[in-house]
Amino acid sequence: MIIKNKMVKRLISTFLMSLLLASMMLVIGAGKVYAQGSVSSTSLQVSADGSDYYIIGSDFYNHFVRPTTVDLAKNKVVYNKQILTVYNGRIDKWKMSFLNQDSSGKSWFKFLSYPEATKGDIKITYTTDGINYSDSKPSLEQLKGYMVELLKPIVYPDDANNQENDIEVSFQLSPDTDYILSNSNLNKQFIPFSGEYWLQNYSPYPFFTDRNQLQFVYPDYSKGVMVKYVDEEGNEIHDPQTISGSKGDVYDASTDQYKLVLDGYTLDTSKLPQNSIGNFKEALQTVTYVYSKNPVVAADVTVRYVDIENNPISEDIILQGNIGENYYTDKKNIKDYTLKEVQGNSSGQFSEKAQTVTYIYKKNELPIATGKVVVKYIDTDGKSILKDVVRTGTVGEDYITEEKKISGYTFQGIRGNSKGKYTDKIQTITYVYTKNHIIKPKDELVNSGTKIINKTNPKVKNSSSEKSQKLPETGENKKRSILFFISGLTLITLGSTIIVFRHKKE
Known part of the structure; x- marks a missing residue:
C-alpha cells in the first residue's frame, strides 16, 4: 500500500513538473512537442553579442519584451542558435529546415558564416533556392538556408527531465541594411525567416509562428549624403560617393577625399556647391561638383x-x-x-x-532640245514669193535647205547657211529671187514667135532679131517705162493744145 502511494505521488510529481516546464516554454516562446514516447522542444535563439540567447520574438536584453528588435546602427551582427531539447523518452527521427527568407521570399539578412553543428550527431545540407539541398557548400552570397537531420537516436528515461540541448546549430547573420531601407521596412513587426521540422514519422510542422516576430529600427536614421560629379551639361563623369551618418551629425564633403581631381576635366570653382558642409538629415542630400572638359584637338x-x-x-x-x-x-x-x-x-x-x-x-536629265530652221523665198523687194518652209530637228543634228525653181523668177542669192546644224535658237535662211520682165518690139507684136534669119547666111542670126529677143535688164526696163510715160504725156498735152487752139480760131 505504501509502495502504491509512493508511485502515485511520483506520477503526480512528474505530471506537475512537466506542466511547469510546459508553462515556462510557453512564456519564452519555445515549441514543446509531445510525441509518442517523448517530450521535446525546438527553437531559434538569437543574441546581440553571442553571450545571452533568447528565443526569437524576445528582445536581445529582456526576454519579457517583444518583439526582437534589431538596431541597424548597432546590431551589425546577429548570433543565431537553432536547438533541439529532448526532455524525456526516445526520438529516432528528426529533421529541420531553416530558410533565410520570409514567407514572400524576401531575404532581410545575409549569411556571415556557414551553419555549424556545435552539438549533436547530425548532418547538414545546403540550399540556394529553398527547395533543393546538397552536401556541397555554396558561396555565402548564394546560401539561402540549410537542413539538419538527426543521425543517431536520442534516448532518455520516460521519467527523465533533461534540460540540456541535445542539438545545436550555430551561425551568424547580418542585417541587409540597404535592402531594408530601400524597402522601407523600419519599425514593422514581421516574421523574417521560414522553415519546418519533422519529428518521428509525423507530418512537418511550421518552425516559426507569430510569437517569433522581429522589427528593424534605426534611431536618428539618415539616408546620408551623395556626392556627385558632373560635366557642364549635367552628365555624370565619375561614380558618386556616399557619406553615411546619423541625423544631426556633421558631414564634410569639401575635403580632397570628395573634391576629386579628374583626368581630362577641370573643377569649375565658380560653381562650387554651397552645401559641401552641413548636417545629416533623414532625407538623402546631394552635393554636386561641376567640371569643365579640357579641350583636346580632334581629328578632322x-x-x-x-x-x-x-x-x-x-x-x-x-x-x-x-x-x-x-x-x-x-x-x-x-x-x-x-x-x-x-x-x-x-x-x-x-x-x-x-x-x-x-x-x-x-x-539632272536634260530635256531633248529641238532646233528650228525657217526657209524663206522672197523677191528683191523683200516680198514673199513662196510659202515659208519650217524644218525642225534635235539640237546638234544636221539640216540642209535647197534653192527652188520659181516660175517668173531668177535666183539671185542666199542669206544664211544653206546647210548646218540645228541649235537652240531659231535660224532663218533666205533665198532671194529677181522677177523676170519681157519687152517685145513693135515689129514683133504681130508674130512674136517668128524668128528672123539672115538670108545671106542662114547660120548667122539677124542681129536685130537677136537684139529683139534679148531681154532687157531690170534697170533698163524701169528707164524705158519712164521714157515711154513722159513721151505719152507730151503727146497728149500737145494734142490737147492743138485741139483747143483750133477751136478758138473757128
Whole structure:
C-alpha cells in the first residue's frame, strides 16, 4: 500500500513538473512537442553579442519584451542558435529546415558564416533556392538556408527531465541594411525567416509562428549624403560617393577625399556647391561638383560632294574642333544636280578618329532640245514669193535647205547657211529671187514667135532679131517705162493744145 502511494505521488510529481516546464516554454516562446514516447522542444535563439540567447520574438536584453528588435546602427551582427531539447523518452527521427527568407521570399539578412553543428550527431545540407539541398557548400552570397537531420537516436528515461540541448546549430547573420531601407521596412513587426521540422514519422510542422516576430529600427536614421560629379551639361563623369551618418551629425564633403581631381576635366570653382558642409538629415542630400572638359584637338571631319560615280562636283569642306564638341554639315545647291543620299553622320561629335560625310548627287536629265530652221523665198523687194518652209530637228543634228525653181523668177542669192546644224535658237535662211520682165518690139507684136534669119547666111542670126529677143535688164526696163510715160504725156498735152487752139480760131 505504501509502495502504491509512493508511485502515485511520483506520477503526480512528474505530471506537475512537466506542466511547469510546459508553462515556462510557453512564456519564452519555445515549441514543446509531445510525441509518442517523448517530450521535446525546438527553437531559434538569437543574441546581440553571442553571450545571452533568447528565443526569437524576445528582445536581445529582456526576454519579457517583444518583439526582437534589431538596431541597424548597432546590431551589425546577429548570433543565431537553432536547438533541439529532448526532455524525456526516445526520438529516432528528426529533421529541420531553416530558410533565410520570409514567407514572400524576401531575404532581410545575409549569411556571415556557414551553419555549424556545435552539438549533436547530425548532418547538414545546403540550399540556394529553398527547395533543393546538397552536401556541397555554396558561396555565402548564394546560401539561402540549410537542413539538419538527426543521425543517431536520442534516448532518455520516460521519467527523465533533461534540460540540456541535445542539438545545436550555430551561425551568424547580418542585417541587409540597404535592402531594408530601400524597402522601407523600419519599425514593422514581421516574421523574417521560414522553415519546418519533422519529428518521428509525423507530418512537418511550421518552425516559426507569430510569437517569433522581429522589427528593424534605426534611431536618428539618415539616408546620408551623395556626392556627385558632373560635366557642364549635367552628365555624370565619375561614380558618386556616399557619406553615411546619423541625423544631426556633421558631414564634410569639401575635403580632397570628395573634391576629386579628374583626368581630362577641370573643377569649375565658380560653381562650387554651397552645401559641401552641413548636417545629416533623414532625407538623402546631394552635393554636386561641376567640371569643365579640357579641350583636346580632334581629328578632322571631311565633307565631300560627289556624283553617283564618286567624282567630285564641288570643293570638299574640312571641319575642325575638339573631342566631344558637336559638328554639323549641310548639303549644297549644285547646279544641274539633285541630292540623292548622304553617307556618314551629317551631324555628330568630333572624336580622335577622322570622319567623312559624303553627299552624293545625281545629275539632272536634260530635256531633248529641238532646233528650228525657217526657209524663206522672197523677191528683191523683200516680198514673199513662196510659202515659208519650217524644218525642225534635235539640237546638234544636221539640216540642209535647197534653192527652188520659181516660175517668173531668177535666183539671185542666199542669206544664211544653206546647210548646218540645228541649235537652240531659231535660224532663218533666205533665198532671194529677181522677177523676170519681157519687152517685145513693135515689129514683133504681130508674130512674136517668128524668128528672123539672115538670108545671106542662114547660120548667122539677124542681129536685130537677136537684139529683139534679148531681154532687157531690170534697170533698163524701169528707164524705158519712164521714157515711154513722159513721151505719152507730151503727146497728149500737145494734142490737147492743138485741139483747143483750133477751136478758138473757128
